[in-house]
Amino acid sequence: MSLKKFSELFGDLDSINSTNNKIQVLKNYFLSNDPIDNSWAIYLLTGKSNKRFISGRYLKNLFSRIYEYPQWLIDTCYLKVGDSAEVITLLLKNKTNSRKKKLSNISLNELLSETIPALSKLNEEAKNLEIKNLWETLPEDNHLIFNKILTGTFRVGVSIGLITKSISRLINIEEEIISHRLMGDFKPSIDSYEFLINKNINFQELNSKPFPFLLANTIEDKIFKNSINDFQFEWKYDGIRMQLIKRTGNVSLWTRGQELVNKAFPELVEKMSHIKDDFVLDGELLVWNFKEQIAFDFSLLQKRINRKSPTRSIQIKYPIIFIAYDLLEINGRDIREIKLENRRIELEKYFSKWQIKSENNITDIFKICDLIFPKDWPDALTYKEKSRENNTEGLIIKKKTSIYSSGRKKGIWWKYKVDPMQLDAVLIYAKGGSGRRAGLYTDYSFALWKDKELIKFASAYSGLTNIEIKELDKWIRKNTIEKFGPVRSLKPEMVFEISFEKIQISKRHKSGIAVRFPRITKWRKDKKINDADSLENAYELMKKIS
Amino acid sequence: MRTKQEYLIRYKDGNLYCELADIWIDPSKPVKKALITHAHFDHFTFGCEEYISTKETAILLKERVGDNIKIKTYEYGEEFKINGINISFHPSGHILGSSQIRFIFAEEKWLISGDFKLQKDQTCKQYEIVKTDYLISECTFGLPIFKWDESNKIANDISKWITNSPEKTSLLFCYSLGKAQRLLNEISQTNFKGTIYSHGSINKMNNSYRELGIDIKDTIKIENKKNIDELKGSLILLPPSLNKGSYLKNFKNIQTAFASGWMSIRALRKRSGYDKGFAISDHADWDEILEVVKKSEAKNVFFHHGESEALSKYLVEKESINVLLFGK
Numbered sequence: 026m027s028l029k030k031f032s033e034l035f036g037d038l039d040s041i042n043s044t045n046n047k048i049q050v051l052k053n054y055f056l057s058n059d060p061i062d063n064s065w066a067i068y069l070l071t072g073k074s075n076k077r078f079i080s081g082r083y084l085k086n087l088f089s090r091i092y093e094y095p096q097w098l099i100d101t102c103y104l105k106v107g108d109s110a111e112v113i114t115l116l117l118k119n120k121t122n123s124r125k126k127k128l129s130n131i132s133l134n135e136l137l138s139e140t141i142p143a144l145s146k147l148n149e150e151a152k153n154l155e156i157k158n159l160w161e162t163l164p165e166d167n168h169l170i171f172n173k174i175l176t177g178t179f180r181v182g183v184s185i186g187l188i189t190k191s192i193s194r195l196i197n198i199e200e201e202i203i204s205h206r207l208m209g210d211f212k213p214s215i216d217s218y219e220f221l222i223n224k225n226i227n228f229q230e231l232n233s234k235p236f237p238f239l240l241a242n243t244i245e246d247k248i249f250k251n252s253i254n255d256f257q258f259e260w261k262y263d264g265i266r267m268q269l270i271k272r273t274g275n276v277s278l279w280t281r282g283q284e285l286v287n288k289a290f291p292e293l294v295e296k297m298s299h300i301k302d303d304f305v306l307d308g309e310l311l312v313w314n315f316k317e318q319i320a321f322d323f324s325l326l327q328k329r330i331n332r333k334s335p336t337r338s339i340q341i342k343y344p345i346i347f348i349a350y351d352l353l354e355i356n357g358r359d360i361r362e363i364k365l366e367n368r369r370i371e372l373e374k375y376f377s378k379w380q381i382k383s384e385n386n387i388t389d390i391f392k393i394c395d396l397i398f399p400k401d402w403p404d405a406l407t408y409k410e411k412s413r414e415n416n417t418e419g420l421i422i423k424k425k426t427s428i429y430s431s432g433r434k435k436g437i438w439w440k441y442k443v444d445p446m447q448l449d450a451v452l453i454y455a456k457g458g459s460g461r462r463a464g465l466y467t468d469y470s471f472a473l474w475k476d477k478e479l480i481k482f483a484s485a486y487s488g489l490t491n492i493e494i495k496e497l498d499k500w501i502r503k504n505t506i507e508k509f510g511p512v513r514s515l516k517p518e519m520v521f522e523i524s525f526e527k528i529q530i531s532k533r534h535k536s537g538i539a540v541r542f543p544r545i546t547k548w549r550k551d552k553k554i555n556d557a558d559s560l561e562n563a564y565e566l567m568k569k570i571s
Numbered sequence: 572m573r574t575k576q577e578y579l580i581r582y583k584d585g586n587l588y589c590e591l592a593d594i595w596i597d598p599s600k601p602v603k604k605a606l607i608t609h610a611h612f613d614h615f616t617f618g619c620e621e622y623i624s625t626k627e628t629a630i631l632l633k634e635r636v637g638d639n640i641k642i643k644t645y646e647y648g649e650e651f652k653i654n655g656i657n658i659s660f661h662p663s664g665h666i667l668g669s670s671q672i673r674f675i676f677a678e679e680k681w682l683i684s685g686d687f688k689l690q691k692d693q694t695c696k697q698y699e700i701v702k703t704d705y706l707i708s709e710c711t712f713g714l715p716i717f718k719w720d721e722s723n724k725i726a727n728d729i730s731k732w733i734t735n736s737p738e739k740t741s742l743l744f745c746y747s748l749g750k751a752q753r754l755l756n757e758i759s760q761t762n763f764k765g766t767i768y769s770h771g772s773i774n775k776m777n778n779s780y781r782e783l784g785i786d787i788k789d790t791i792k793i794e795n796k797k798n799i800d801e802l803k804g805s806l807i808l809l810p811p812s813l814n815k816g817s818y819l820k821n822f823k824n825i826q827t828a829f830a831s832g833w834m835s836i837r838a839l840r841k842r843s844g845y846d847k848g849f850a851i852s853d854h855a856d857w858d859e860i861l862e863v864v865k866k867s868e869a870k871n872v873f874f875h876h877g878e879s880e881a882l883s884k885y886l887v888e889k890e891s892i893n894v895l896l897f898g899k
Contacts, residue, residue: 039837040847094715095888101881102716107838115716115835119858463838491842 030058031066031133032166038070038181044190047183051191055222062133064218068211069137069174071185077177078145079156081109084176088113091157092120104511107463110172117160117168129162137213141174186282196222201234204285205277235268235279236305236353236361237431241421241438248422248439249402257365257425258397258405259350260417261440263323264311265330269293269347272303272357278310288333292340293347296390300379305354306347306372307429308394313346315389319415322541349376350394350421353429361429368429369396405441412443413527419443445524446540446566448558449549451479452519455501457511458486466501466513467494469545471523473536474559479517482536482563483525488545497548520557522547528567538563579656579674579681580707582897587683587707587875589674592653594623596672596683606658607642608685609669610635610748625660627668627783631748634779647696663687664698665853666749667780673701682867684708686876688852689859690719694752694785698863706869710860712832713878717856719832725851726757732828732847733763733806740802740822744811744845745830747772749853751808752780752787754830758806759788766801768793769808814844832856857882864892871895 037050055063079087085103089096099112106112131140140159144152156175163171173179186200189207193200206221248256266281276294278286287294290310312325321343329335329343352372353361360368376393397420399405405420412419419442427437450471458467468486472479489497497519504516524546531539538560549556580589580596587596594604601618608614608624610631622642624632629644645651647670650659660670665686674681682703689698733741745751751773758767769777769790777787793807802822813819814827827845834840834848855863864872864886871893874883883894 040840042846095885098715098881098885102714105714105878106716106836111837112716115718118718119715460838462842464836465842491844 027130028133028136028167028170029164030054031062032170034066035170035181038183044187047187048191048194051183051188052195055191055195059132059134060215060218061213064213064215064221065133065137067188067207067218067221068213069179070181070183071188071207071211072180078141078175079152081176081178084109084113084172087153087156088116091153092116104457105464107459108178110176110178111169113172114168118165120160128164131163131167134213136171137174144175184282185284192221196224198224198226199234202226202230205230205233207285229273229275232272233270233275233277233285235270235277236307236429238266238268238281238307239429239431239438240433241440242433242435244422244439244441253399253401253405255425257369257423258399258408259394259421259423260397260412260415261419261421261442262309262311262320262348262394263416263418264309264320264326264348267308267310267347268353269297269306269308269349270304271297271300272305274298286330289330289335290345291335293345293390296385296387297347299385300387301382302375302379303354303356304352304375306349307351307353308347308349310345310347312343315344315346320417322416345390347391348394349391351429364426364428365423366425409441409443445526445546446528447522447524447546448473448482448563448566449520449552449556450482450523451517451554451557452521453479453481453515453517455513455515462486462494465494465498467498469521471521471543472517472557473563474557475536475561479554480536480560482534482538482560483523483540483543485523485543485545488524489548493548517554520549520552520554521545522549528563530567536560536563538567579676579679579705580683582875589656591676592656592658592674594653595619597685604653606672607632608663608672608683609666611666611686611746614686625668625670628670629668630783631668631776631779634775635748647699661699661701662696664689664692664695667695667752667783667785669695669749671699671701673703679704681705682707682869684863686711686854687859687863688855689862690722692722692753692853693756694749694780694787700863700866703867703869705871705873706864706867707873707875708860708863709854709876710874710879710882711854711877712852712856713860713874713882715857717832717835717852718858719850719852719856722753722757722851723760725830725849726754726761729754729758729828729830729849730761730763732826732849733765733804736826737804738824739804740825741806742809742814742819742822742825742827743806743830743849744809744814744827747810748776750830750851752777752785753853754808754851755788755790756786763806766791766805767808768802768805770810770813772810773808861886861890865890873897 034050034054038047041047041050054066085099088094089099103109103112106115144155147155159171185207189200189203193203211217268279270277270279276298278290278294280286311320312329314321325343329345332339349372352368352375355371355375360371372393379387397408399408409420419440422439422441424437450473452469453472454470455466456468458465468484470481470484472481501513501515504518505513506516507514523543525540525543527541529539530537579591580587586598594606595602596606597608597614598605599616601616603620605619606623607628610628615632622640624642624644625647626644629642645660647660647662650657657675659673661673663669663671663685665688669685671685671687672683680703682701684707686709687698729743745754751769767788767790771792774790774792777790780787811829819825828847828849829843829845830849830851832850832852832854835850840848860882873895875897886892886894
């Protein structure tokens with residue numbers, strides 16, 4: 026089966042917005058292609074391979090040398106396109122249209138299992154020649170895929186969940202089972218594909234399934250009319266929501282996105298497998314500061330998620346913890362139908378049993394969440410305001426009599442999030458974006474007043490709608506004072522409300538402060554630059570928090 | 572070397588202006604005398620005392636804005652004189668009636684390319700190579716990443732896009748004048764044999780094209796909520812201004828696409844808000860601009876309307892052509 030089919034699949038997936046249509050297209054692809062090509066397709070689409078054979082810069086240099094294109098011209102094109110592989114693909118159209126060489130009809134399998142691995146064994150000169158040869162013999166439709174695989178930038182709007190759904194519908198087997206099969210070390214081969222689409226389910230697969238997650242709603246005013254005693258209060262952690270399952274000796278970690286993540290957190294799997302009981306726990310996975318007993322930033326957790334198999338030193342550097350807040354099943358008995366307050370009693374009972382009975386200490390990786398006991402609603406508000414101190418996002422409020430149903434069910438769980446910190450700042454620089462935002466000015470820098478000078482204090486690129494981005498882009502082009510490469514300095518005129526999570530002293534910045542996760546929350550067209558905040562306001566904010 | 576004021580044609584208030592003839596080219600505000608290269612609205616403004624264009628452009632303009640304008644017409648190649656300057660229109664291949672404008676004064680030739688393309692288009696006259704000393708060229712797509720596919724290939728892609736989803740109504744957005752007619756002409760030569768509907772604004776232009784002797788496939792005018800149920804599997808041509816929720820909710824089970832040169836770039840395609848993009852343009856791509864610059868034999872070139880920086884630098888460095896800058 027030719028590579029062309031895969032290029033078409035990529036084109037389709039890239040242009041279709043509806044999930045159902047994507048699934049249909051994937052199903053059709055799997056039905057009409059060889060198992061080995063399907064296997065590679067799944068491997069690429071699920072992002073299991075992002076190995077970079079050569080860099081985008083190398084690709085651009087190579088093109089520049091072969092076809093005698095000035096480097097600056099390629100760079101100018103790049104600013105418009107935002108992706109090296111695509112720039113070269115578009116430029117190649119100009120070069121290979123009139124070619125006479127016989128085109129190759131290579132398959133996805135051949136490309137990935139033979140051609141590209143062979144490339145990395147060649148010396149530089151031979152490698153360059155071979156890439157040129159491939160450019161000139163591959164059909165034009167395949168250039169983008171080829172360049173993207175070469176530069177390790179193959180990505181398309183398809184999640185593992187979507188692949189899972191497609192295969193699940195293809196063979197009429199539940200998604201969780203497919204998830205489980207996709208979890209392992211997926212090595213592209215005929216066998217791995219046949220295993221994936223096997224209609225016989227084995228016992229262990231059945232046994233690892235999580236329950237549908239119960240989700241919290243945004244806080245509603247009516248809740249404050251009820252007695253505070255009707256509710257259980259917990260901190261709202263900013264980690265990965267997870268069900269930790271142990272059945273017949275096997276541990277599985279399921280994220281809310283139906284992903285099995287055992288591989289990423291082997292130390293947790295290992296520890297939990299020593300517990301004698303079987304159970305299903307609902308909780309949060311965090312990177313934990315054991316000294317201060319608070320969570321580290323989500324950014325550290327990201328360093329763990331992104332690693333498929335973390336080394337021992339990574340495990341030590343970013344120590345994780347699973348904080349359980351609910352017990353859903355114990356030794357085969359589904360207890361989701363009993364009241365939350367009673368499930369909590371069970372949870373506490375088993376936790377203390379496991380603490381005592383375990384051969385090795387489990388509390389260095391597992392604990393149950395602490396409860397908070399506000400006296401009344403104003404007191405709850407005070408707790409909420411304090412949540413920044415322990416790196417939580419606010420409170421979770423749960424009705425004590427509720428059962429564990431599924432989805433975002435109303436009137437059971439609420440999240441009561443702390444308000445973000447905000448300052449009004451003036452836009453002073455803009456920089457071109459990349460990827461989907463190529464060709465637009467989408468990276469912005471903002472400043473606060475210090476006496477009569479504007480001092481840069483934060484950069485942000487999220488928070489505006491597409492329409493606002495376009496409008497602002499137009500304004501930026503008309504109000505540029507100076508250009509430095511991709512950056513433009515701008516006439517100070519536009520004021521934006523910037524929200525952020527944390528503010529602290531920083532010697533590295535001219536402003537003397539650093540903020541975390543700055544983002545644009547409002548375009549304050551109603552404000553003039555003199556209405557923007559000063560650095561002094563920022564320092565006051567900092568004092569108020571600490 | 573002459574100063575900018577001394578050029579026969581220069582930029583004044585953001586428009587091309589020939590002082591000697593006191594005449595403006597595609598002005599964006601009312602003036603006494605305006606030469607119009609073609610009938611797109613970004614090249615036309617109300618309120619000029621007199622317009623001068625080709626016959627076809629005049630007919631299309633009147634169809635769009637009414638008979639209430641004073642417009643003088645000339646055939647392609649026919650020379651006329653204003654204040655001792657010889658002026659003539661020449662086909663630019665952009666849309667029906669579109670033209671380049673040549674000025675000759677004291678043996679010095681100036682050529683304004685207008686919007687142009689070299690690619691085949693059966694709905695208008697092929698671009699004519701005109702020799703000149705000074706060339707003022709558009710460069711909307713002045714980067715080498717722009718390289719158009721043959722229009723019949725794009726038409727086949729569109730045909731496949733429609734026939735692959737027979738249960739859907741396919742909405743193809745394109746400019747009402749020029750692009751729509753070119754697409755209709757191309758699509759009628761593909762395997763797609765279903766019904767084609769078009770919006771009133773497009774239908775009107777189709778009729779004008781037919782009256783001017785261009786072969787355009789019959790389309791049915793789409794009327795709000797009237798023929799909605801029979802649309803499955805058919806194609807509807809609409810102007811881009813209608814790609815908004817309030818209009819789209821008139822239809823059931825649709826897929827949308829935009830036909831424009833910008834759709835060759837993935838980031839723009841994704842940002843456009845359409846399901847699909849077809850890269851087809853009535854403007855010259857990089858190679859075509861270079862070809863015109865070379866074949867016109869111009870010693871001096873000006874660019875406007877587009878990506879001029881890289882193009883200018885390339886011509887100066889690689890082709891040793893003198894690229895000049897307008898003082899705006």
